[in-house]
Every structure is written in structure tokens, then in C-alpha cells.
Amino acid sequence: MLSESELGERLLQVEYMALQALVNSPGPEYVAALQSLADAVLAEAMMQKRVGTLSSATRRLCMRIGARINQLTSVLSQQHTEVDSLRSAATKEVSRIVTKPRRARRAKERERVDQPLNAVHMRDWFLRHLGHPFPTRNEKLEILLETNRSTSNPGSRLEYNQAMLWFINSRRRSGWTLFLRKYANGDKTMLMDIAKSLETELGGTHTQRGWSAGPTPRTRIPKLTELLPEMSESRLDQMRSDWAAIVEWVTVGVKDRVGDWVDKVIESVPRPKEEPE
């Protein structure tokens, strides 16, 4: 006959297994093992009841075991229902895509399956700090907050890591990193000065230019010819052009693919009246 502490130990085993099953995907092996353990404990309780040694504490332990098994059964059943429903939806979707005519399928394909990042706020921040597009941790968190404030779909929420990668990729792909090496010899302070000079040269507001160099402690902004006295006028022009390309890249984002704006242009052109056949 098991003592009360031994029964308690068995219950702990049952609870541990139930917890494992709830945390992981509960497979049939969990349920079988759990059921066997529970059966052993219940058989012991029945036996103690028969011989008149079943205490109220032991009865409570048995009730807790029953509750855990019910809980697990319910979770299992719920998961099976969800899996079935997902499987059915996936099958329908695959069959729909496979059987659809190509034209309709192409149109559908334009809705990218992998949700594009909501880069509006990151893009905006980048353009406001083009001289030094390296947000601090707090600034990244603010961008995340701003981005996710306007996102109702939890599946498309921007993660910290995504924002970090976006800035790394964008600096590289916009040509910013190349510009840094080409015109500032890898010196970020120098590039900030160049950006400030370009900003002053162009004049206007952030809205008019579409970009800003970002905040700087400098009080006097040197001219480009002072900053880069050895650079020829044609090379300075090339630099201005490269800078404009960076601005263009960050502003537009290549997600607005050629095909998309061509479609818009085509749609905007008034169609000639169709000739009767």
C-alpha cells in the first residue's frame, strides 16, 4: 500500500507530465503514459477506500489528478480541431491555386505571400538622419512603437531584430555605405559634415528636400569645397548625384516595382472606345 507522501510524489509526476504535454505539442505517447500513471494512482486509491484507509488528503490528490487529465484532454481536442481546420484550409487553397487560370493566378501572386515590412517609419527616420542613419537602441524602440501603434494585425508587427536588419540592409543597398567609403574614407564624422554641407547647399526645409542630414553639434557648416578642397568639380557633381540616388532609394523603396507603376500608368491612360467586331 502506498503512503500519502508516496501518492503525493506520484501526483507530482502526473502534474509534471501534464505540464510537459501542455508546453510541448501533446502527442499520443504523453496521454498514454499519463493515463497509465493516473490509473495506477486511482487503483491505489480505490484499494485504500475498500480497506477503509483512504484519507481526505488522498481523496483530494486523486481529484487533482482527474482535473489534470480533463485539462489535457480538452487541450488535445482543441489542438486536433485547429490542425484539422488548418489542413483543410491549406488543401482548399492549394487546389484553388492549382486549378485557377494563369491570368487570375498572376494577379493574385502580386499580393506577396511574405508580408512586406511596414518600413514607413524606418524610411522616414532614415531620411531625417541621412548623415548618420544609425538609430540608438532607444530610437529603434521608438520607431518600433510608432510602427506597431498603427498595426492592428499582430502577425505583421515589427520586431526589434527586423528593424536592426532593415537599417543594416538599407545602408548597404541604398549605397550609403559605399558613399561613406568613396567620399569620406570611411569616416562617419566626415560624412555627416558632407551631408550637412549638401543640406545647406540645397537649402529649403526637410519637406522640400525630402531628407535631412540629422542633428549635429556643429555650429558652422563648411562648404563642400572647404571640406573637400582636392576634389574636382566634376567629382563633386558625381558625389551630389550619388547622394541623390541614395535619397531616391530610401524615399521610394524598390517595393514599388517597375511593373506596379507601369500598371498604374497604363490604368491612368484613357482607353480608346472598343471597335465593334
Add this chain to the structure above:
DNA sequence: GTGGAGACATGACTCCGTAG
């Protein structure tokens, strides 16, 4: 019109170096 090949865009991962 359709299908395939190749190019391109983009998000994400890994590895390594660096700064604090």
C-alpha cells in the same frame, strides 16, 4: 497565351570584428 530561365528585390541568417 503559356512556361521556363534569368535577373532583381528583399527579409533574414551567419560569421566576424569592435566597442563598452
Add this chain to the structure above:
DNA sequence: CTACGGAGTCATGTCTCCAC
């Protein structure tokens, strides 16, 4: 040690071109 940036790279989606 940790966080971060840069570079290289991969996976996937999209687009364009071209042969049929």
C-alpha cells in the same frame, strides 16, 4: 560578455524576356 554593424550569402517572391 553583450550588443551592434558590416559583409557575404541564402530563400523566396516578383518581374521581364523569349521561345514555343
